[in-house]
Amino acid sequence: MSALSVALLLSLSLAQSAAECEGQKVVLIPFDRVALAREETRGLEEAVRRAVGSTPGVCLEPRADTVARLRTLGPGATACEGAACLGARSVAPGAAWLLRGVALGVGGSRSVVLTLEDSKDWEARELFQVPAAKAESGEAEARARQAFQMLWAGRPSLDGVASQSASVERPTRVWPKVLLAAGGAALAAGVGFGVAARRAESRLSAGNAGCAGEGEAFRACLDDRLHSGRKQATTANVLLGTGALLGAGGAFFLVWELP
Amino acid sequence: MRLLLRAPLTALWVALLFSASARAASQDVAYALIVAHNGGLDRNQAPLRYADDDGARYYELLAPRVREAVLLSVLDDETQVLHPGLAARTRPPTRAALKESLTRLNARMAEDRARGERPVLYFVFTGHGKRGAAGEGTVSLLDGPFTRTDLFQGVLAPSQASFIHLIVDACDSYYFVHSRGALPVGPAHTAVVKGLLATRELDRYPQVGVVLSTSTEQESHEWSAIRSGVFSHLVRSALAGAADVNADGRVEYSELHAFVAAASQGAEDVRGKLAAFVRPPALDRSVALSDLSTQAALSYLLVPPGLEGRLWVEDARGLRVAEFNKERERSVVLALPPGRGYFLRTHGREAAFTFAKAGAVVDAGGLAWHETALAARGAVQDALRDRLFSVPFGSRFYRGYVANLELPPVAPDEGPDLSP
Numbered sequence: 001m002s003a004l005s006v007a008l009l010l011s012l013s014l015a016q017s018a019a020e021c022e023g024q025k026v027v028l029i030p031f032d033r034v035a036l037a038r039e040e041t042r043g044l045e046e047a048v049r050r051a052v053g054s055t056p057g058v059c060l061e062p063r064a065d066t067v068a069r070l071r072t073l074g075p076g077a078t079a080c081e082g083a084a085c086l087g088a089r090s091v092a093p094g095a096a097w098l099l100r101g102v103a104l105g106v107g108g109s110r111s112v113v114l115t116l117e118d119s120k121d122w123e124a125r126e127l128f129q130v131p132a133a134k135a136e137s138g139e140a141e142a143r144a145r146q147a148f149q150m151l152w153a154g155r156p157s158l159d160g161v162a163s164q165s166a167s168v169e170r171p172t173r174v175w176p177k178v179l180l181a182a183g184g185a186a187l188a189a190g191v192g193f194g195v196a197a198r199r200a201e202s203r204l205s206a207g208n209a210g211c212a213g214e215g216e217a218f219r220a221c222l223d224d225r226l227h228s229g230r231k232q233a234t235t236a237n238v239l240l241g242t243g244a245l246l247g248a249g250g251a252f253f254l255v256w257e258l259p
Numbered sequence: 260m261r262l263l264l265r266a267p268l269t270a271l272w273v274a275l276l277f278s279a280s281a282r283a284a285s286q287d288v289a290y291a292l293i294v295a296h297n298g299g300l301d302r303n304q305a306p307l308r309y310a311d312d313d314g315a316r317y318y319e320l321l322a323p324r325v326r327e328a329v330l331l332s333v334l335d336d337e338t339q340v341l342h343p344g345l346a347a348r349t350r351p352p353t354r355a356a357l358k359e360s361l362t363r364l365n366a367r368m369a370e371d372r373a374r375g376e377r378p379v380l381y382f383v384f385t386g387h388g389k390r391g392a393a394g395e396g397t398v399s400l401l402d403g404p405f406t407r408t409d410l411f412q413g414v415l416a417p418s419q420a421s422f423i424h425l426i427v428d429a430c431d432s433y434y435f436v437h438s439r440g441a442l443p444v445g446p447a448h449t450a451v452v453k454g455l456l457a458t459r460e461l462d463r464y465p466q467v468g469v470v471l472s473t474s475t476e477q478e479s480h481e482w483s484a485i486r487s488g489v490f491s492h493l494v495r496s497a498l499a500g501a502a503d504v505n506a507d508g509r510v511e512y513s514e515l516h517a518f519v520a521a522a523s524q525g526a527e528d529v530r531g532k533l534a535a536f537v538r539p540p541a542l543d544r545s546v547a548l549s550d551l552s553t554q555a556a557l558s559y560l561l562v563p564p565g566l567e568g569r570l571w572v573e574d575a576r577g578l579r580v581a582e583f584n585k586e587r588e589r590s591v592v593l594a595l596p597p598g599r600g601y602f603l604r605t606h607g608r609e610a611a612f613t614f615a616k617a618g619a620v621v622d623a624g625g626l627a628w629h630e631t632a633l634a635a636r637g638a639v640q641d642a643l644r645d646r647l648f649s650v651p652f653g654s655r656f657y658r659g660y661v662a663n664l665e666l667p668p669v670a671p672d673e674g675p676d677l678s679p
Contacts, residue, residue, distance in 0.1 A: 030675035032564065034592045035508020035552040038676050045676075067677045075674060079564065079588050102563055102590055104620060105508060108554030111620040113561060125625040129618075 023059040024158065026052060027066055027092035028099045029078050031112070036105030043136055044103045044112055044144075051145035052099065055152060061095065069093075086119040096158055099148075108132055112144065116151040118158075126150050176253035183246030190239030193232045200229030287553075288371050289379040290364050290420075291321040295332040296352045296386040300399045304387050309481045311335055313385040313428065313491040315342045316578070320495050321381055323556040323596055324549070327367065329360045333401065341486075341576050352386075353402045354409075361414060368419035380420035385491055388429030398429050415464050422540055423467045424548055428491045430472075465541035468512055468548075470494060473536050485579045489647065490535065492582065493519045498549040500559075500593045501583035504657045505672040508592070509547035512539035513666035517657045521584070525649030537666070544667045551594050558597040558614035563624040564588050568605055569648045575600040586653030589672070607631060 028049055033041040053060045070077055070091060077091050078100075085091050085098050092098050097116055104111040111129045126147040130140045203209040204225060211221035295314020297307045314332040319342070322328040330345070331352040339346045350356045368378035387399040397404040415423065461467060472490035481488050494515065496502075502510045502518035516537035523534065540546055551559070562570065567587035572595065573579050580601075581593050595601065597614040603623055604610075610626035650656065654672060661668045 030677060032506075032590055032675055034503075034506045034561070034590050038673070042676050042678075064679050067679060070675075071677055076588070078675065081565075102561065104559065104561060104592060106551045106559045106592055106594070106620065107557060107618045108552070109618055111559075111561075113563065113620075113622045113624070115563075115624065125622055127620060127622050127625075129620065 023057040024096040025059045025061065025094060026097045026099055027061045027095040028052060028063070029091065029101075030063075030067060030070070031101040031103045033103045034106065036103050036110070040105065040110070041103045044110060044140060045101065047140040048099075048101060048112065048114065048144040048148070051141050052148050054145070055148060058152070061092075066091075081117075081121065083119050083121055085117070097155070099151075105132070110140070112147075114144075114147055114151060116148075116155060118156065120156075122156055124151050124154055176250045179246050179250030179253065181250075183243045183248075183250055186239045186243030186246055188243075190236045190241075190243055193236035193239060197229050197232035197236055200225060200232060204229065286376050287379050287550075288376045289321075289325040289381065290368065291318070291325045291328040291381040291383065292357075292360055292364060293317045293321070293328065293330045293332070293381075293383040294352050294357060294386070294400070295330070295384070296399055296401060297333075297335065298399055298401065299387045300389050300397060300404055304389070304399075307387060307481060307488075308483075309487050310386045311338050312341070312486050313488050314383075315345055316487065316495060316580070317383050317385070317426075317491070318345065319596060320498060321383075324553070324594075325381070327364065329364070331356050331360065341578065352400050354400060354405065355402075357400070357405075358413065361417070365417060365419045372419060372421070377421045378419060379422045379424070380418060381424045381426065382414060383426045385428045385488060388427070398427070411464075415467055421466060422542070422546055423464075424470070425467055426470045426494060428472045428488050428494070461538070462541070468540040468546065469536065469538050470512070470515060470548075471536040473534050485582075487579075489523075490519075492579070493522050493535075496522070496581040496583055499581040499595065500549070500551055501581055501585075501591055502652070503551070503592070504589070504652070504654055505669045506590055506592075507669070507672075508551040509669075510549040511545055511547055511669050512537050513661050513664065513668055514657065515548060516664065516666060517660040518583075518652055520660055521650045521652040521656045522582075522648050525646035539666065545669070549594075551592055554618075555594070556596070556617045557594040558617060558619045558621070560593045560595060560601075560603070560612070561620060561622050561624075562591040562593070562603075563622065564590055566623060567651070570603060570605050573602045573604060582648055584648040584651045586651045586655070589653050604631070 028045075031041050031045045031048075036044075049060065049063065052058055073091060078085075080090055086095055087093065097118055100115045100117070102113045104113070109129055109131050111127060113125060113127045115123060115125045117123045128143040128147040130143055134140065200209070204222070208218075209222060209225045211218055211225065213221070293314050295310050295317070297310045299306055311332050311334045314330055315334060315338055318328055318330045330349045332349050333351055334342065334346050334349060350360070364380065368380070371378040384398055389397050389399075389404075391397055391406075395407050397406045399405070415425075461469065472488075482492070485492050497515045497518040498510055500508075500510065502514040504514050504517070516535060519535045519537075560572065562585060564587060567585050569582070569584045571579050571582035572593060574595075576599075580595060583591060585591055595614070597617045597619065600611060600613050602609045602611050603626060607630060608628045609631045610623070610628045612621045612623075612626055614621060658668070658671075
C-alpha cells in the first residue's frame with residue numbers, strides 16, 4: 001500500500017467521522033433514579049437522548065459507547081466532578097459537555113433533573129415534569145427538549161468567553177431593525193421629494209419656471225410644472241408620514257424586545 | 260351487524276373496568292391516630308414541654324399522606340401559635356375520645372376492606388410513659404393511665420387495619436408493648452395471669468409493626484433547639500424520606516432502624532443511650548412505613564449527589580422538619596408540605612426555597628446558597644447539637660448495621676442502568 005493510499009484512507013475515515021459527528025460532543029450518563037422503576041427511568045432517559053440528539057450543533061455519544069466505557073471503569077465511576085469526568089481517562093474522554101440526569105417518581109408524577117457540566121466546573125441545572133400517564137408519550141420528549149434547550153442556550157462558549165444566549169435572541173430582533181431602516185429610507189426619500197417640490201414652487205413664483213414660448217404652449221408648460229410640483233409635495237408628505245410611522249414602530253419593537 | 264361492531268368496544272370497556280378494579284384492590288389507604296400529651300402519670304413526673312409539639316408535627320407529616328388524620332392533644336400556647344388553626348381540629352387525649360376515634364376509624368377501614376382496599380393505620384403516641392410494678396408499661400392520657408392491656412384490647416385487637424404502624428415516643432415505651440419481668444403474683448395465679456398476658460403478646464398480631472424509643476424513665480430527650488423530642492425528630496426525618504437508603508422511594512422498618520442508629524450513634528454517651536426498638540409486621544417484614552411514590556398533597560426536595568454532610572430543613576416558622584447526614588454519592592428526596600417557605604441549612608450556610616404547588620419538585624443542587632450569620636442556638640456544650648447526625652447515613656452504614664439485625668434488608672440500590 002502506497003503512502004498516497006494510506007493518506008487517502010486516513011482522510012476518508014476522518015471525513016466520515018466528521019460527517020457522523022458535526023457539533024460539540026456531549027456524553028449523557030445513564031440516569032440515577034429515585035422512587036422509579038428501572039424501565040421507566042430508561043424510558044425517560046431515552047426521551048432525553050432523542051431530544052438532545054436532535055439539537056443542532058450537538059454530537060451525542062451513542063449510549064452503547066457510554067455504557068461500555070462505564071462498565072470498564074466500574075462502579076462509582078460517575079461520581080466524579082465535571083472537570084475530572086471530562087478528563088482523558090474518565091467517563092467522558094474528549095467530550096465538551098457532560099449531561100447527567102436524576103429521574104424521580106415521587107407524588108404520582110415523573111420528574112427529571114438535568115445537569116450540564118463542562119470541563120471548567122461550570123454547571124447548569126434544569127428540571128422538567130410529566131404526569132405519570134404521559135411519561136411514555138411524546139410529551140416527555142417535548143419537555144426534555146425544552147429543558148435541554150435552556151441548558152444548551154445558556155452554556156458558555158468553549159473558550160469560556162460569551163454566552164450563546166445572544167445568538168438565540170438575534171432572529172427576534174431583525175424585524176425592529178428592518179422597520180427602523182425602512183422608516184429611515186422613507187423619511188430620506190420624503191425629504192428629497194419635499195426639497196424638489198419646494199424648488200419647483202420657487203421657480204414658479206420667481207418667473208417662467210424654465211418654460212419658453214407664448215400663448216397656449218407656455219400655459220401648458222406652466223400647468224405641467226405646477227402639476228409635477230404638487231405631485232412631488234404629495235409624495236413627500238406620504239413618505240414622511242410613512243417613514244415616521246415605520247420609525248416609531250421599529251423603535252417600539254426594539255425597546256419591547258430588550259432583555 | 261351493529262352488535263358485532265359493538266362487541267370489541269364492550270370488551271374494551273369490560274377490560275378497563277377489570278383493570279381499574281384490580282388497581283383498586285391493591286391500593287393502600289392510610290389513617291393516622293396521634294395521641295400527644297405533655298402531662299405526667301403522677302406528681303413525680305414533670306410535664307413534658309414538646310410532646311404536644313411532636314403530636315402537631317406528626318399530624319403535619321402524616322395528614323397529607325392519609326385519608327383521615329386524628330390528633331388527640333391539648334396544644335399549649337406556643338404550639339397553637341406555631342400551628343394556627345390546628346387546635347380547632349384536635350380533641351382532648353382522653354380514653355373516651357380515643358375510643359370514639361378508634362371506633363370511627365375502624366368503621367371506615369371496614370368499608371375500605373369491603374371495597375377491596377388495604378387500610379393501614381398509623382397509631383402514634385408521644386408523651387410520658389412508665390413501667391409499673393408488674394412490669395406493665397403505661398402511657399399518660401389526660402384522664403389517667405393507658406396500659407399495655409388497654410393498648411392490646413382497645414387498639415390492636417379490634418382494629419380493622421391490614422397493617423398497623425405503632426410509633427411510641429415515651430419513656431419505657433418498650434414495656435408499653437412488651438411484657439417482661441417477673442410476675443408479682445403467687446404460684447396459684449401465675450397460669451391465669453400468663454394466659455391473660457398471652458393475649459397481649461405482640462406475636463399474636465402479625466399485622467402490627469412497632470417503632471419504640473427505648474429510653475428509660477429518668478432520661479429526657481427533648482431538645483429545645485428543635486422544639487421536639489429527639490426520637491420523634493429522627494423518626495419524622497426518616498419518614499420524610501431521609502432514611503430511603505436504596506432510593507426506591509419506600510422507607511422500610513430496617514431503613515428507619517439504621518437511620519435512627521446512624522443519627523444517634525455519636526450521641527450515645529449524651530444523656531444516656533438514645534436508641535430504638537424496631538420490629539416490622541411479621542406478616543410482611545418489608546412493608547413500607549412511608550412511600551414517596553404515591554400521590555399525596557406533598558412537594559419534594561431533591562438533595563442530589565454532590566451535596567453531603569449534615570443538612571437540615573427548617574420551615575418559615577423556624578421548625579426543623581427534617582435532618583440527616585448524607586453520603587455524597589446518594590440522592591435523598593424529602594416529602595414536605597407545600598404552602599410555606601423553607602430553608603435548607605448546613606453549618607454556616609443556608610438556601611431558601613419554596614414549592615410552587617403540591618407535587619412540585621425543587622432541586623437543591625440549583626439553590627442559591629448564602630453564608631448565614633445565625634449562630635447555633637443553645638450553649639456550646641449542647642452535645643445533642645454537636646453529636647446528633649455526626650455519622651453519614653448511606654448504603655455503607657446500612658449494610659453494616661442491618662447485618663447485625665434480624666430485619667430483612669432492602670434490595671440494594673443498583674445504580675444507573677448500564678444495560679446496552
